[in-house]
Amino acid sequence: CNIQSKQSMHTLGEFLIASQQKHPASTGEFSKVIHALRLAAKVVSHKVNKAGLIDIIGANGVTNAQGESQQKLDVYAHETFIGSLTNRKIVCGIASEEADDFIEVHNSTENPESKYIVLIDPLDGSSNIDVNVSLGTIFSIYKRISPSTGPVTQEDFLQKGTEQVAAGYILYGTSTLFVYTTGNGVNGFTLNPAIGTFYLSHPDITLPPKGHIYSINEANFATFPESIKDFLKNRKAEDQKYTTRYIGSMVSDIHRNMLKGGLYLYPPNQKSPQGKLRLLYECNPIAFIVEQAGGEAISMDQRIMEIDPNTLHQRVPFFCGNKEMVAILKSYL
Ligand code: P6P
Numbered sequence: 001c002n003i004q005s006k007q008s009m010h011t012l013g014e015f016l017i018a019s020q021q022k023h024p025a026s027t028g029e030f031s032k033v034i035h036a037l038r039l040a041a042k043v044v045s046h047k048v049n050k051a052g053l054i055d056i057i058g059a060n061g062v063t064n065a066q067g068e069s070q071q072k073l074d075v076y077a078h079e080t081f082i083g084s085l086t087n088r089k090i091v092c093g094i095a096s097e098e099a100d101d102f103i104e105v106h107n108s109t110e111n112p113e114s115k116y117i118v119l120i121d122p123l124d125g126s127s128n129i130d131v132n133v134s135l136g137t138i139f140s141i142y143k144r145i146s147p148s149t150g151p152v153t154q155e156d157f158l159q160k161g162t163e164q165v166a167a168g169y170i171l172y173g174t175s176t177l178f179v180y181t182t183g184n185g186v187n188g189f190t191l192n193p194a195i196g197t198f199y200l201s202h203p204d205i206t207l208p209p210k211g212h213i214y215s216i217n218e219a220n221f222a223t224f225p226e227s228i229k230d231f232l233k234n235r236k237a238e239d240q241k242y243t244t245r246y247i248g249s250m251v252s253d254i255h256r257n258m259l260k261g262g263l264y265l266y267p268p269n270q271k272s273p274q275g276k277l278r279l280l281y282e283c284n285p286i287a288f289i290v291e292q293a294g295g296e297a298i299s300m301d302q303r304i305m306e307i308d309p310n311t312l313h314q315r316v317p318f319f320c321g322n323k324e325m326v327a328i329l330k331s332y333l
Pocket of ligand 1: 124125126248249253
């Protein structure tokens with residue numbers, strides 16, 4: 001249907017109000033967190049879509065907690081999301097891929113009812129910035145577990161993925177999409193940049209029952225575990241009907257697999273013995289979303305969301321997608 005009929009659909013704001021009304025006890029604070037993320041998403045989307053026109057392209061010469069050269073847009077996205085979440089005094093702590101340690105939002109003692117914490121990868125896939133390929137933001141929301149009278153602590157951030165209150169991603173692609181779950185299914189909202197409003201464009205996203213796409217960087221094949229090598233070899237057997245798609249921007253690969261079916265794999269390899277992806281602000285939020293869409297997310301023999309985190313920037317092997325494709329992979333693991 002054309003954009004006109006879509007505009008008669010729910011906006012993200014209306015969807016949040018409707019969702020909040022289903023929980024009479026809710027204080028509306030959670031909705032404010034999503035509103036803050038929504039605003040930051042619009043600001044980053046505007047910048048990403050203008051990257052070629054303003055001096056924001058290229059690295060700024062700084063390396064982040066991961067030892068990766070920070071792209072200017074990474075820093076911009078980090079500051080935009082941190083600012084939006086902090087200004088509204090609705091969260092008590094934030095952890096970001098771009099910051100070595102978690103950030104205590106100082107109002108947490110003045111404003112003890114700010115019970116949420118957010119973990120975020122402000123701009124994943126940033127190596128694609130300069131070549132005009134889609135990028136994404138990934139976020140995960142928890143309730144703090146330390147006493148509300150004191151500052152947030154490490155334990156607030158090192159909770160299992162099963163404790164997530166919500167998770168989502170923003171895809172800066174041919175259009176800007178805001179996708180999130182609170183544990184009752186997955187919904188996607190497309191930004192109409194002309195008026196700065198997100199409209200419900202992908203209600204109740206559900207993975208197709210079967211998938212024929214797998215997403216992996218096979219340049220690392222030589223040092224994958226033997227089980228992964230065997231899995232990949234058999235996908236290529238002549239009677240198989242698979243294809244590979246790998247954008248190098250996880251949010252894009254995941255979103256495509258959510259709509260068309262597929263399996264995303266980032267196995268351990270010589271360069272990244274624990275895999276490359278971070279448990280807290282990449283794997284757990286994507287795992288929550290994929291499971292809510294009827295799929296599965298594992299790390300070798302474990303369910304991703306059951307992993308007990310040890311450190312903020314911990315990396316884990318990551319496989320997620322259709323239950324049917326994950327089941328085949330499990331038979332090799
Ligand atoms: P490689 C981007 O840096 C990222 O975190 C994911 O978005 C992406 O899927 C992966 O790393 C790409 O890593 O090692 O294949 O270049």
